Amino acid sequence: MQSSALIFTVPLERIQTQQIMSCWHQSGCPPAMATISMGTQGQTQTEIFSTLGFKEFINASTKYDKTTIHSVFRKLTHRLFRRDFGYTLRSVNDIYIRKDFPISKDFQDNLKNFYYAEAQVGDFEEKAFLHKVNQRIQKLTKGLIKEALANLNPNILMLLINCIYFKGTWENKFPLQQTYSANFRVSDKEVVKVPMMKLKGSFLVALDSELDCDVLQLPYVGNISMLIVVPHKLSGMKLLEKQLSPHLIERWQKSMNNRTREVHLPRFKLEKNYNLRDALSNMGVKDLFTSRADFSGITDEDINIGLFQQQGSITVNEEGTQAGMVTVVGFTPLSIQTRFIADRPFLFLIYEHRTDCLIFFGKVANPTKS
Numbered sequence: 001m002q003s004s005a006l007i008f009t010v011p012l013e014r015i016q017t018q019q020i021m022s023c024w025h026q027s028g029c030p031p032a033m034a035t036i037s038m039g040t041q042g043q044t045q046t047e048i049f050s051t052l053g054f055k056e057f058i059n060a061s062t063k064y065d066k067t068t069i070h071s072v073f074r075k076l077t078h079r080l081f082r083r084d085f086g087y088t089l090r091s092v093n094d095i096y097i098r099k100d101f102p103i104s105k106d107f108q109d110n111l112k113n114f115y116y117a118e119a120q121v122g123d124f125e126e127k128a129f130l131h132k133v134n135q136r137i138q139k140l141t142k143g144l145i146k147e148a149l150a151n152l153n154p155n156i157l158m159l160l161i162n163c164i165y166f167k168g169t170w171e172n173k174f175p176l177q178q179t180y181s182a183n184f185r186v187s188d189k190e191v192v193k194v195p196m197m198k199l200k201g202s203f204l205v206a207l208d209s210e211l212d213c214d215v216l217q218l219p220y221v222g223n224i225s226m227l228i229v230v231p232h233k234l235s236g237m238k239l240l241e242k243q244l245s246p247h248l249i250e251r252w253q254k255s256m257n258n259r260t261r262e263v264h265l266p267r268f269k270l271e272k273n274y275n276l277r278d279a280l281s282n283m284g285v286k287d288l289f290t291s292r293a294d295f296s297g298i299t300d301e302d303i304n305i306g307l308f309q310q311q312g313s314i315t316v317n318e319e320g321t322q323a324g325m326v327t328v329v330g331f332t333p334l335s336i337q338t339r340f341i342a343d344r345p346f347l348f349l350i351y352e353h354r355t356d357c358l359i360f361f362g363k364v365a366n367p368t369k370s
Helices: 029-037 042-053 052-061 066-081 103-117 127-140 235-244 245-253 277-283
Strands: 001-011 018-025 088-099 117-122 156-169 180-183 191-208 213-219 224-230 255-267 268-275 304-316 320-323 339-341 348-351 358-365
Touching: 018 245, 029 042, 042 052, 042 066, 052 066, 066 103, 066 277, 088 127, 103 268, 127 156, 180 255, 191 245, 213 255, 224 235, 224 304, 224 339, 320 358
Parallel strands: 018 156, 088 117, 255 339
Antiparallel strands: 001 018, 001 304, 088 156, 156 320, 180 191, 191 213, 191 255, 213 224, 224 348, 268 304, 304 320, 348 358
């Protein structure tokens, strides 16, 4: 389960009565930014498109334009969330606006058309409304996200909510009786005891000799799987994180061979909040968080984003998981290794194969801490 929050504020030098618009988007950064980009213009939109790769996508064909981006997300919603493939993956959008907020009709129509979200009037001054929103989020995420909104500024103009929930069952479950206590090396100076799950079977695996790491694919029921990426050295995690990209994931998958392995994976649960404002600014999305932000496609009001926060929760155990074109170079199958052991910090990626879509991604640094 993932969540993001965007808070839109009036530039301080122009405030007479504080006005705030917030967006709570729970399917991750790209969909949230795609939604917001529909209401941006000029340099603000250019920065979003360039940073998130939308511009490169549009330039790939003369048949593509800005609307194509949102059409892709609409098709992705149909393919990912509206069919039963043996796992549970759901996404729901809600929009609440203050009664007197002058939101663009085109923006409302586009949200409904591409993201299946329809505006409802919300009383942001009432605690009952905050309780209603939190209860709905908790229900949609099957209890994984509780008290998502600690408080709401009474001057909020609009609240966008998108919840995504995933629950998958391992194709081959880890036998509970084989789980044992094992050492996990958090760092060169710290070792902790963790419940280590164990499973024998035939899995897709690969060795990335350039990044010095092992890659294992654990399938869920349905055409979806988790990739586990374990660097050979503790110091290798920084390089691995820096090099991670869709192209690299594709190379890993193309290089994998099916081998019989004994897999050792710690049971873990992660819950984390992130402020993505600085990260997005460093990536090139700068105007979005300043008084230069152009949201004229949403409203005539002078607003900008004051906060972009992401929240995530995922549980991995013996049963499964609950949440919500490059040439192969330097890769060889793990033909010698007989065991795959995640006993040091590792990356995990939940990947849907029909759409080549990365749904969840994270790092386990210490399984004993959530």
